[in-house]
Amino acid sequence: MAEIATFERVLWGIILFLKLALFLLLIYRKNYRVYPCLFAYILPTLLQSPVLFFCYRIWGFSSQMSVNIAWSTQGLVVDVRALAVGEICRRVLQRYRGIWALAWRMLLAAAGLVLLYSWAVGRPHWQLAILNADRVFELAIALTIGILFLFVRYYEIEMAPAERLLAIGFFLFSCFSFLNDTILERRLYDYDVLWNLAGTVVFIPCLLLWIWALRQPQPETVFQPQMLPSNLYAEFAPEINFRLKALNEHLNQFWSAEARRP
């Protein structure tokens, strides 16, 4: 335990307090019903801190046992975080059936491709396997949220402020964790202390963001818009594309045909 700097211990204390606050807020505002996966993410995150604390006390900070337990709990936390992100995507897009059907396939495919790519180009070293897995998961989560934001913007979908803040928190945390893990993988021995500290520092604003997002009870059911008949899309979507294509060609002529004039 003596290996952990005092400053980091203070940060741990702050994080534990914030996690507890978020956990209690989820229960007090009954938001666990609205975001069960988020609740399922906060619970192991909260339990992770005392588990690691006792591990470090019993086996020491740098012991193999502590490292194994720390990474195992981290694996669980990242998995549940992915579920929580999926839940936010679903809540934002699910009310638009057609868009959701397209989006979830795209999100899953993008996340899967990133997982495959990152795994393929990662260092083939078994000791780094867990770190690599953590990193690719973080990238996949960040990419998923990035695509969600693109969908929201492209289709002009209204996003509830709470969901927006939750997604921003997840996105920034995953992006940072991904970069942090990447640097750690390259500079394993001279970065590990800073890696731990940086990860802890970044988690604090994310927790504050989530607390702020969930300060009010969230509606369990979301507004369901009235859907149009499906034949309308089938009739107009190709027609619009055809017109847009023709308009593009005309724009091209607008420029090139006149360039030939004296």
Added chain:
Amino acid sequence: MSLFLYVFFAIAGLLLFLFLWSMRKPHRRGGALPDAGILEERGPGSVAHLPQIQQAFADSDFEFLFERAQSSLVRRVRRERRQVALAFLSAVREDFDRLLHTATIISVLSPEVAALHEFERLRLIVKFNLRYRIIRMQLHLGLAPIPRLSRLSDLVSGLSVRMETAMKELGERAALAAELASSLDRRGGDVA
């Protein structure tokens, strides 16, 4: 640092850029929330002025002026025509955006959406934006000659009219269904 690390930093940078871009306040293309109520078109738009604009761009007018008027006047006319071309281009852009807005609402409110059509539209939007900006920049710099504007906006107007008709039909059907339902309710109430 290795290439690997650069690639990963680039990915993270791109993600952050996309994130910030998507966080910008969206300019709603002439509308509010996706709602069946805003599917109605708002008149013919810039297309209504097409004959006058075409007249202003007629070659015969310009040739007549070139033969008889002073060069300063020709230059002035050319400059003014360029301004008209820019204004018309903007108006066509507005029509294009309005069509896209309608297309977006149809996609959002449709129970089934085809990925092929959506990707095709995205590709066309990117292409249109790129060309539009190039032409606009050239007109601003005086690099592009005065364009012919014929038929350009017909493409937008044709679809707008058809869509308006479809939406009107849809609205009438919905109103009829609502009326039927309420009359059935009334009858039910009488029986009771």
